[in-house]
Amino acid sequence: MQKVFDALIDGYLLDKVGISENFLGLTLSQNLKENLVKLFEEKKLISAKTGNGNETNLNALVRSDKIFWLDRINENPNENAFFDVMDAFVLFLNQTCYTGITSYEFHYALYEKGSFYKKHLDQFKSNASRQYTMIFYLNTDWKLDDGGELCVYLPDFSINISPTNGKCVFFKSSEIEHEVLMSHAQRMSITGWFRVD
Ligand code: OGA
Numbered sequence: 001m002q003k004v005f006d007a008l009i010d011g012y013l014l015d016k017v018g019i020s021e022n023f024l025g026l027t028l029s030q031n032l033k034e035n036l037v038k039l040f041e042e043k044k045l046i047s048a049k050t051g052n053g054n055e056t057n058l059n060a061l062v063r064s065d066k067i068f069w070l071d072r073i074n075e076n077p078n079e080n081a082f083f084d085v086m087d088a089f090v091l092f093l094n095q096t097c098y099t100g101i102t103s104y105e106f107h108y109a110l111y112e113k114g115s116f117y118k119k120h121l122d123q124f125k126s127n128a129s130r131q132y133t134m135i136f137y138l139n140t141d142w143k144l145d146d147g148g149e150l151c152v153y154l155p156d157f158s159i160n161i162s163p164t165n166g167k168c169v170f171f172k173s174s175e176i177e178h179e180v181l182m183s184h185a186q187r188m189s190i191t192g193w194f195r196v197d
């Protein structure tokens with residue numbers, strides 16, 4: 001994994017946004033995607049909220065994706081394999097970049113056709129725990145005109161990242177404004193945050 005970790009962080013340090021085309025490996029990505037499809041079919045996904053704590057509100061004008069939190073408590077072998085990779089990545093971040101990460105949180109996200117997430121920052125004003133954002137895309141056969149790009153706003157320009165299968169994106173949660181453009185097809189991902197609590 002070391003090489004994959006290195007490449008992602010090199011890109012992050014150079015461009016403020018690290019992109020890896022195949023961070024988890026195709027088998028684990030495929031298995032996690034199958035978990036997500038099953039959760040969706042079983043109607044276990046919940047409408048995502050915006051904000052934090054008392055300010056939490058359900059705001060369909062801001063975001064319209066549905067989510068489910070990954071957890072070791074689920075005793076799902078694929079989620080556990082995913083967390084094993086994340087544990088190794090946290091060690092790497094803390095050893096090589098002195099990031100002081102103490103925990104993380106990840107949820108599956110499913111954007112049905114017509115869903116979006118308006119421009120935002122991932123770090124809450126009321127709680128600055130979230131340090132780094134990481135997103136994994138699980139969309140096999142994604143087409144250019146399916147839309148659903150992640151639009152990342154940098155100081156002088158913006159970049160549109162297509163949510164193609166296996167791709168992973170990494171950036172600083174307090175710094176990088178971003179948005180999910182309207183998706184014209186079902187769009188699946190795992191999104192999470194490395195925290196300092
Ligand atoms: C988020 C988010 C981006 C994406 O969940 O906060 O910005 O590409 N997701 O799914």
Ligand code: NI
Nearest residue numbers: 120121122178
């Ligand atoms: Ni976000």
